[in-house]
Amino acid sequence: MDRVDSMPPRLPPLAxxxxxxxxxxxxxxxxxxxNCLLREVAEPAxxxxxxxxxxxxxxxxxxxxxxxxxxxxxxxxxxxxxxHTALVELTAEELRRVxxxxxxxxxxxxxxxxxxxxxxxxARSAAxxxxxxxxxxxxxxxxxxxxxxxxxxxxxxxxxGWLPYAPEAYARFPLELLGVREDAVAEEGDxxxxxxxxxxxxxxRLLPAHPWQLDLVGSRPAIRAAFADGRLVRLGRTARPLWPxxxxxxxxxxxxxxxxxxSLDVRITNDIRRLWRHDLLKLRRTDAATAAAFTAMxxxxxHPADHATDRPGGASAAWLSDRGYRTADFAFEELAVLVRDxxxxxxxxxxxxxxAAALVEGFEGSxxxxxxxxxxxxxxxxxxxxxxxxxAFARHGVVVEAxxxxxxxxxxxxxxxxxxxxxxxxxxxxxxxxxxxAGWERLVYCLIVNNVTELAAxxxxxxxxxxxxxxxxxxxxxxxxxxxxxxxxxLLTAPTLPxxxxxxxxxxxxxxxxxxxxxxxxxxxxx
Numbered sequence: 001m002d003r004v005d006s007m008p009p010r011l012p013p014l015a016x017x018x019x020x021x022x023x024x025x026x027x028x029x030x031x032x033x034x035n036c037l038l039r040e041v042a043e044p045a046x047x048x049x050x051x052x053x054x055x056x057x058x059x060x061x062x063x064x065x066x067x068x069x070x071x072x073x074x075x076x077x078x079x080x081x082x083x084h085t086a087l088v089e090l091t092a093e094e095l096r097r098v099x100x101x102x103x104x105x106x107x108x109x110x111x112x113x114x115x116x117x118x119x120x121x122x123a124r125s126a127a128x129x130x131x132x133x134x135x136x137x138x139x140x141x142x143x144x145x146x147x148x149x150x151x152x153x154x155x156x157x158x159x160x161g162w163l164p165y166a167p168e169a170y171a172r173f174p175l176e177l178l179g180v181r182e183d184a185v186a187e188e189g190d191x192x193x194x195x196x197x198x199x200x201x202x203x204x205r206l207l208p209a210h211p212w213q214l215d216l217v218g219s220r221p222a223i224r225a226a227f228a229d230g231r232l233v234r235l236g237r238t239a240r241p242l243w244p245x246x247x248x249x250x251x252x253x254x255x256x257x258x259x260x261x262x263s264l265d266v267r268i269t270n271d272i273r274r275l276w277r278h279d280l281l282k283l284r285r286t287d288a289a290t291a292a293a294f295t296a297m298x299x300x301x302x303h304p305a306d307h308a309t310d311r312p313g314g315a316s317a318a319w320l321s322d323r324g325y326r327t328a329d330f331a332f333e334e335l336a337v338l339v340r341d342x343x344x345x346x347x348x349x350x351x352x353x354x355x356a357a358a359l360v361e362g363f364e365g366s367x368x369x370x371x372x373x374x375x376x377x378x379x380x381x382x383x384x385x386x387x388x389x390x391x392a393f394a395r396h397g398v399v400v401e402a403x404x405x406x407x408x409x410x411x412x413x414x415x416x417x418x419x420x421x422x423x424x425x426x427x428x429x430x431x432x433x434x435x436x437x438a439g440w441e442r443l444v445y446c447l448i449v450n451n452v453t454e455l456a457a458x459x460x461x462x463x464x465x466x467x468x469x470x471x472x473x474x475x476x477x478x479x480x481x482x483x484x485x486x487x488x489x490x491l492l493t494a495p496t497l498p499x500x501x502x503x504x505x506x507x508x509x510x511x512x513x514x515x516x517x518x519x520x521x522x523x524x525x526x527x
Contacts, residue, residue, distance in 0.1 A: 024121055026084040028142055029114035031067040033149045036503035037091055038068065040518065041098050055097035066457045067146070084114045091149070095507045106149065106506050109267070113150035117142060119159045120152070123169035130170060130243065133365045134343070135252065137355040138245040139167040140363035145405075146454060148269050148502045155266035162266075165212045167244040174237040175251070175260075176211050178335070179204035180328045181231045189284050189324020193339050196256050197238045204233065207326060208337055210249065210262040217265060217334045226330050246355060246405050249273050250340070257342030259320070263333055270506060275336040279426050280325050283338075287322045287425035293396035294319035294422075297388055317388035318346035320423040340423065347410050348419045354411060356385075357404035360454045367415025374459045378468055380417040381409060381455070382475040388420060389447050390488075393431075394481035399439040401427030403450040440487055445498045445517065448472075448491075453523070469523050476524070497522045 038051050042060065045052035049068075050061040061079065062068035071087055072079040082090065088110045096102060120142060130136050144151030154162045165171055179200040187205075200206040217223060226232035242251040242260070249264040264273040298316035320341045327336035347353050359368055371377055385407060392398040400406075400422050410419040431439050456468035476488050496519030505516055 021118060021121055025114055025118035027069050028117045028121075029084055029110075029152070030071060030087055031069060031143060032146050032151050033087060033091065033110060033503075034062055034068040034071055035147045036149045037094070038062070039147065039499060039520070040501050040503045041094055053094050055094055066461055067143070085111070091503075095503070099504070099508060101508060103507050103509070108156060109150035109153045109506070112154065112156045113152040115159075116152040116154050119163060120166060120168045123163060123166070127170040129364060130172075132254065134353050134355075135243045135245075135254065136365060137358035137363055138243070138252070139170055140355075140358045141246050141361050142168055143361055145269055145502070146360070147500070149506060151269055153267060153269075155268075157266075161215065162212060165210070165244055165248070167246060167248060172241040172243045173211065174239070174241050176209040176214050176237060177235040178207040178209050179233040179235050180207045180335075184226070184231045184329050185326065186329045186332060187324060187326040188280070189287075189322075189339070191324040191326040191339055193256075193258050193323070194260070194326055194337065196258070197253075198235060200235065201233070205326065206235070207328065207335060208238070208260060209335060210251070210264065212266075213249075213262055213264050213334070217331070220331075220334070222330045223334065226328065231330065232328065246357060252342075257344045259340035259342060261322075261338040261340060263336050265334070270502065274333050275325065275327075275338060275426075277332055280327075280332075280336060280338075283322055283325065283425055286428050286430060289396070289430055290392070290398050290400065290425060290428050291319050291321045293392045293398045294388070296396065297391055317384065317419065318421045320346065320421060322425040343408075343421070346421055351410035351412055351418055353408045353421060355405070356407040356409055356451060356455070359409070360404060360458050367411050368459070368462070371415075371462075374463050374466060374468075375471070377416060378456075378459060379471050379475075382452070382471060384417050384420040385409065385451070386447065386472075386475050387479060388422070389443060390476075390479055390481055390484065393439065393443055394484045397431035399429035399431065399434070399443050401429075401442070401446050403446040404454060406446075407451060440484070441498050441517065442515065444491060445500055445515070448524075449497050449499055449520065453497075456523075469526070473524055491522075492524050494522050495525055496520055497524075 041055065042051040042053050044050070045059060049063060049065070050059060052059055059074040061072050063070045071082045073082060073090065088107050091110070092103070092107045130139065163169055164173060175197060177198045181204055185205045194208060195206055197208050198206055223232065240253070240255055242253045244251050247261070248268055250259055250261040252259055261275070263275045266273060294317060323339045323341065325336055325338045343353055354367070359366060367377070385402070389400050389402045392400050401424060402422060406422060406424045406427065408421040408423070409417045410421065412418050429439055429442060452472055456472065459468055460466060473492055476492060479488065498517035499520040501516050501518055505514070510516065
């Protein structure tokens with residue numbers, strides 16, 4: 001294969017060829033890829049926005065910092081613009097040089113992610129956003145993970161196969177209802193909420209199914225045999241549609257205030273999104289430990305300092321419990337469905353929950369739009385999001401995966417945060433199972449790098465001259481929790497923070513759960 005140096009970069013589409021839609025899709029798709037490329041295999045080189053790729057030595061420059069755009073490379077004495085296709089080619093060649101490995105899958109995923117964005121933009125232009133601000137926030141993520149090379153890949157299948165189920169296209173749809181013969185049911189925990197969706201015939205249990213997943217796996221031999229011999233029967237569809245959330249495979253039944261999470265045999269970001277057997281079998285233990293931690297946080301304290309999450313005039317943090325799962329023993333992973341708590345019993349009265357990732361990406365009705373001095377809003381966000389994650393770790397040995405897509409923030413009528421809600425027991429780690437140092441590193445990455453840093457960067461971009469980091473330092477320094485005081489002190493002075501290497505992880509074919517980090521400059525130390 002030719003070296004990158006000899007490949008002439010493609011120029012962007014000519015004006016009038018495909019219009020703004022193609023340019024917009026390129027820009028949305030390029031931003032997270034550039035973030036990965038510049039973080040993992042490049043270094044600053046002179047002027048702001050200019051970088052040197054470490055393996056090839058080539059110069060690249062971009063516009064913008066938080067979401068870089070308009071990539072150019074220096075070729076034959078001049079800067080040449082890269083469209084998305086050329087950016088993928090350059091990235092692949094650079095990774096071959098860095099790792100000595102070839103990979104045909106990841107470039108295809110990058111292209112699929114970009115084509116998905118184009119299809120989503122077209123679909124959104126002809127669709128009506130949901131009225132519910134919570135659902136609207138869940139369905140707002142066109143860019144998605146800001147540090148993943150292919151955050152919107154949908155498995156490379158035809159658009160017609162996945163678009164009807166895409167949250168970013170404002171989709172909503174009914175579930176398929178199956179009946180599983182009672183002697184073939186496998187379940188654990190409280191699955192009774194599933195029965196609200198319909199009624200199974202005598203001798204069967206109701207098993208809701210995601211229609212996309214049923215399309216993907218319904219013709220597999222074990223499932224076909226179960227339909228043929230009566231262990232599995234079709235019972236129609238739910239009477240009401242459900243809303244897909246940002247996770248794609250997790251749906252919200254608004255009228256019933258219930259979340260259901262399905263297996264989806266499609267790679268989304270780093271993993272095939274199945275409910276894997278090993279995760280399901282440890283789910284109840286993990287969820288029970290996390291739920292107990294949050295219950296303890298909300299209990300009356302003997303001393304005002306005993307519970308860092310109790311705030312005057314505010315509500316305690318909440319955990320959306322993954323209560324149980326139900327599936328068929330002949331298709332344990334393929335047809336699994338997980339039951340998750342709804343919002344109403346956990347959310348403070350008179351407040352509106354919003355997805356934290358949507359605050360970073362932006363959506364119609366965001367409380368950050370038109371915000372004046374952001375200081376009070378930011379202080380409120382930090383005081384509700386940061387303490388429960390620290391306390392769960394310090395007092396209860398629970399590492400909550402508090403990244404942006406797992407964090408909801410409930411805001412009052414003025415848009416001010418008054419409560420945080422967290423979700424996804426699948427991503428939780430218990431210190432009885434993992435090394436404490438590794439658990440703390442994971443907490444810092446999810447909470448500080450993925451969550452706080454991203455929102456801080458957005459606010460700083462919108463409010464030039466305003467510094468978000470003194471408030472973060474103050475919030476972290478204010479917690480004298482057992483066992484982590486020294487860790488927090490070290491965090492405030494450490495020169496670097498851990499940054500996950502999603503680009504290299506995917507290129508080398510590492511397991512999606514096998515997080516690898518590189519050092520990033522620590523803004524807390526500079527504050």
